[in-house]
Amino acid sequence: MTKDLATPAAATYxxxxxxxxxxxxxxxxxxxxxxVRAEGGEAELRMPWHEDATQYAGFLHAGVLGALIDTACxxxxxxxxxxxxxxxxxxxxxxxxxxxxxxxxxxxxxxxxRQVFARAEVFAERDGALRLVATGxxxxxxxxxxxxx
Amino acid sequence: MTKDLATPAAATYxxxxxxxxxxxxxxxxxxxxxxVRAEGGEAELRMPWHEDATQYAGFLHAGVLGALIDTACxxxxxxxxxxxxxxxxxxxxxxxxxxxxxxxxxxxxxxxxRQVFARAEVFAERDGALRLVATGxxxxxxxxxxxxx
Amino acid sequence: MTKDLATPAAATYxxxxxxxxxxxxxxxxxxxxxxVRAEGGEAELRMPWHEDATQYAGFLHAGVLGALIDTACxxxxxxxxxxxxxxxxxxxxxxxxxxxxxxxxxxxxxxxxRQVFARAEVFAERDGALRLVATGxxxxxxxxxxxxx
Amino acid sequence: MTKDLATPAAATYxxxxxxxxxxxxxxxxxxxxxxVRAEGGEAELRMPWHEDATQYAGFLHAGVLGALIDTACxxxxxxxxxxxxxxxxxxxxxxxxxxxxxxxxxxxxxxxxRQVFARAEVFAERDGALRLVATGxxxxxxxxxxxxx
Numbered sequence: 001m002t003k004d005l006a007t008p009a010a011a012t013y014x015x016x017x018x019x020x021x022x023x024x025x026x027x028x029x030x031x032x033x034x035x036v037r038a039e040g041g042e043a044e045l046r047m048p049w050h051e052d053a054t055q056y057a058g059f060l061h062a063g064v065l066g067a068l069i070d071t072a073c074x075x076x077x078x079x080x081x082x083x084x085x086x087x088x089x090x091x092x093x094x095x096x097x098x099x100x101x102x103x104x105x106x107x108x109x110x111x112x113x114r115q116v117f118a119r120a121e122v123f124a125e126r127d128g129a130l131r132l133v134a135t136g137x138x139x140x141x142x143x144x145x146x147x148x149x
Numbered sequence: 150m151t152k153d154l155a156t157p158a159a160a161t162y163x164x165x166x167x168x169x170x171x172x173x174x175x176x177x178x179x180x181x182x183x184x185v186r187a188e189g190g191e192a193e194l195r196m197p198w199h200e201d202a203t204q205y206a207g208f209l210h211a212g213v214l215g216a217l218i219d220t221a222c223x224x225x226x227x228x229x230x231x232x233x234x235x236x237x238x239x240x241x242x243x244x245x246x247x248x249x250x251x252x253x254x255x256x257x258x259x260x261x262x263r264q265v266f267a268r269a270e271v272f273a274e275r276d277g278a279l280r281l282v283a284t285g286x287x288x289x290x291x292x293x294x295x296x297x298x
Numbered sequence: 299m300t301k302d303l304a305t306p307a308a309a310t311y312x313x314x315x316x317x318x319x320x321x322x323x324x325x326x327x328x329x330x331x332x333x334v335r336a337e338g339g340e341a342e343l344r345m346p347w348h349e350d351a352t353q354y355a356g357f358l359h360a361g362v363l364g365a366l367i368d369t370a371c372x373x374x375x376x377x378x379x380x381x382x383x384x385x386x387x388x389x390x391x392x393x394x395x396x397x398x399x400x401x402x403x404x405x406x407x408x409x410x411x412r413q414v415f416a417r418a419e420v421f422a423e424r425d426g427a428l429r430l431v432a433t434g435x436x437x438x439x440x441x442x443x444x445x446x447x
Numbered sequence: 448m449t450k451d452l453a454t455p456a457a458a459t460y461x462x463x464x465x466x467x468x469x470x471x472x473x474x475x476x477x478x479x480x481x482x483v484r485a486e487g488g489e490a491e492l493r494m495p496w497h498e499d500a501t502q503y504a505g506f507l508h509a510g511v512l513g514a515l516i517d518t519a520c521x522x523x524x525x526x527x528x529x530x531x532x533x534x535x536x537x538x539x540x541x542x543x544x545x546x547x548x549x550x551x552x553x554x555x556x557x558x559x560x561r562q563v564f565a566r567a568e569v570f571a572e573r574d575g576a577l578r579l580v581a582t583g584x585x586x587x588x589x590x591x592x593x594x595x596x
Contacts, residue, residue, distance in 0.1 A: 026203045027210040054175045061176040062235050063216020070211045070240075086211050087413055088386060088437060090239035090537065091219075092564050092584070094557045109582060110541040114412065114439055115385055117539050117582070135556060135564070137539070137584065139386060139437065141412055236562055237535060237586060239388065241415050241435070243408045258433060259392045263561065263588055264534055266390050266433070284407060284415070286390070286435065288535060288586065290561055324501045325508040352473045359474040360517045360533050365510020368538075384509050388537035389517075 013078035015039065021075075028071065031064060035075060041108035043075035048101050060097035065122055065134045072106035073118035073138035080111045084140035087115075097133045099124030106138075116140040162227035164188065170224075177220065180213060184224060190257035192224035197250045209246035214271055214283045221255035222267035222287035229260045233289035236264075246282040248273030255287075265289040311376035313337065319373075326369065329362060333373060339406035339416075341373035346399045358395035363420055363432045370404035371416035371436035378409045382438035385413075395431045397422030404436075414438040460525035462486065468522075475518065478511060482522060488555035490522035495548045507544035512569055512581045519553035520565035520585035527558045531587035534562075538583040546571030546578070553585075563587040 013021070015038045022028050022035050031053060037044040045068055055061040070089045077084045106120035119137045123130035162170070164187045171177050171184050180202060186193040194217055204210045219238045226233045255269035268286045272279035311319070313336045320326050320333050329351060335342040343366055353359040368387045375382045404418035417435045421428035460468070462485045469475050469482050478500060484491040492515055502508040517536045524531045553567035566584045570577035 021205050025205040025210070026201045027212065028204075030201050052175045052179050055177075056170050056174040061174070061216055062219045062238065063176065063212050066215030066219070066238070066240065067210055067212020070215070086242055088239065088241050089211065089215070090237065090388075090584075091215065092237050092556075092586070093235055094559070094564060109539075110579065112541070117541060119582075132557065135566075137537075139539070239435075239537075241407075241437075243410070243415060258390075259430065261392070266392060268433075281408065284417075286388075288390070319503050323503040323508070324499045325510065326502075328499050350473045350477050353475070354468050354472040359472070359514055360536065361474065361510050361514020364513030364517070364536070364538065365508055368509045368513070384540055386537065386539050387509065387513070388535065389513065390535050391533055 011082045012080055013038070013075070013082065018043070018075050018078065027067065031067065033071060038075050038079050041076055041080045041111070043072050043079065043106050045072045045075070045104040046101060049099060058098070060102065062091060062093055065093065065097060066091045066136070068102060068104040068122050069106070069120045069134070069136035070138055072104040072120045073136070074140060076106040076108050076118050077111070077116040077140045080108055081116050081140070081142045083143040084116060085143055087139050087141050089136055089138040091134055091136045093134050095131065095133045097122070097124055099126045099131070101125040103130060113142070116142065160231045161229055162187070162224070162231065167192070167224050167227065176216065180216065182220060187224050187228050190225055190229045190260070192221050192228065192255050194221045194224070194253040195250060198248060207247070209251065211240060211242055214242065214246060215240045215285070217251060217253040217271050218255070218269045218283070218285035219287055221253040221269045222285070223289060225255040225257050225267050226260070226265040226289045229257055230265050230289070230291045232292040233265060234292055236288050236290050238285060238287040240283055240285045242283055244280065244282045246271070246273055248275045248280070250274040252279060262291070265291065309380045310378055311336070311373070311380065316341070316373050316376065325365065329365065331369060336373050336377050339374055339378045339409065341370050341377065341404050343370045343373070343402040344399060347397060356396070358400065360389060360391055363391065363395060364389045364434070366400060366402040366420050367404070367418045367432070367434035368436055370402040370418045372438060374404040374406050374416050375409070375414040375438045378406055379414050379438070379440045381441040382414060383441055385437050385439050387434055387436040389432055389434045391432055393429065393431045395420070395422055397424045397429070399423040401428060411440070414440060458529045459527055460485070460529065465490070465522050465525065474514065478514065480518060485522050485526050488523055488527045488558070490519050490526065490553050492519045492522070492551040493548060496546065505545070507549065509538060509540055512540065512544060513538045513583070515549060515551040515569050516553070516567045516581070516583035517585055519551040519567045521587060523553040523555050523565050524558070524563040524587045527555055528563050528587070528589045530590040531563060532590055534586050534588050536583055536585040538581055540581050542578065542580045544569070544571055544580040546573045548572040550577060560589070563589060
């Protein structure tokens with residue numbers, strides 16, 4: 001994937017800072033999100049299986065797939081564009097989301113001054129093997145500090 | 150919105166049945182989803198404010214907006230197409246999601262034999278007033294009982 | 299649909315101006331787009347059947363459905379937000395697109411300072427009757443004149 | 448990207464067959480689409496600059512970007528799933544689409560029995576260099592021959 005990470009003038013986020021941000025988000029804590037990696041327009045989240053985060057058939061709820069995609073894309077974006085807000089995301093559900101853990105890998109496709117485009121893949125982990133269960137895209141808006149957001 | 154609800158041959162869901170389904174979904178229970186209405190290709194969910202379902206800034210997490218949209222659209226679809234599985238959904242985040250409760254209203258736009266298209270709006274409720282905070286779309290796949298799904 | 303059309307400070311477009319803009323777009327001219335209506339966050343386009351704009355099965359090409367959705371949403375947005383650029387759009391293909399003409403109706407769902415969300419429906423016209431063949435959404439970025447765009 | 452190309456039982460398309468299909472689509476002919484490559488879940492289209500396919504600012508019309516994405520994804524899908532119909536596609540416009548030619552590269556992410564998920568990138572070619580101008584996703588429905596479609 002060709003990438004264009006020409007960064008807007010903004011204070012980008014380090015892995016340490018993203019781990020702090022991740023801890024301040026109540027849902028991320030409850031779901032057990034862990035920031036594995038975040039650098040150079042990429043980020044990886046990990047989440048253990050969570051019995052209470054399921055839909056009616058016992059699979060991981062599609063809303064949690066969305067939370068993983070939206071969060072991983074947002075974190076990837078902050079490494080090149082600083083603070084961002086999600087404005088749009090989409091989720092493709094490709095296989096039943098069951099496993100011992102889930103891994104979401106996001107990467108920035110294009111970082112512009114007014115918008116950052118990122119995308120992510122979510123894998124279910126089972127006995128060490130990863131299986132693709134969902135993909136998604138996110139559009140993020142860089143937030144200037146001067147605006148007090 | 151013109152609607153085409155020519156229903157596939159399937160056992161459609163009643164409000165009572167959807168309330169049962171809703172109770173069997175662990176995340177829906179934890180988030181406090183309540184099925185207010187479900188009939189004729191439409192469905193409405195309500196969820197009280199939930200302190201543990203927030204992102205870093207204290208707003209409702211975008212993943213929960215996705216869960217509301219995906220679930221409301223799915224429930225709307227079952228009223229005309231019976232059992233369905235979500236294959237794709239998208240979320241537009243339009244305003245900070247804060248309020249005493251959230252209301253998601255979904256309606257089926259087109260119910261085909263192989264796909265059902267639905268869309269939803271999510272409102273934040275504050276002192277009785279509703280404010281649009283998100284919109285979204287969902288594509289659902291009718292699941293034939295014979296397939297044992 | 300609840301709408302939030304609190305307009306950014308921008309010179310909004312009139313129907314007359316949009317007809318001029320429409321004429322300067324070569325593809326719009328070739329396809330025969332006609333701006334029927336544009337006001338208050340809404341716009342309607344009409345296009346006669348065009349034998350050379352079809353896909354392999356003889357239906358209107360999905361790319362032309364996209365052109366109708368993207369253009370109608372953009373024109374709707376200019377009536378409240380002035381100049382805009384499309385950053386994202388999506389198309390749901392719901393029925394074979396055949397007819398004597400096509401009508402695209404777009405409306406702004408939310409006009410913010412940094413993004414305008416709009417959506418559209420495309421109908422095939424046949425002997426005076428309209429049939430829904432596609433829906434779509436568009437995210438538009440207001441373009442400040444000072445930026446010379 | 449992990450891929451799951453477990454193919455539905457269907458007669459897949461060869462490059463030669465796709466070139467025939469491409470020639471039967473009037474819009475593809477008018478736009479000058481050329482099928483460069485198609486095999487194993489991937490496809491590449493090329494289109495020379497086309498003065499009449501532009502929007503008001505003189506860039507390639509976003510609808511044509513959609514036509515390239517939708518077509519390239521569809522062709523990629525046929526190499527593993529046989530005949531398909533597009534049900535949904537989305538387009539991210541990342542940079543002004545100007546160049547001597549455009550190249551669209553699509554690949555199947557997951558081919559299921561009821562749905563095929565593919566995605567594509569569109570590049571503008573200028574003096575031999577490619578620049579990413581758009582990305583997109585498409586959901587396609589396999590069409591069984593028995594249904595006469």
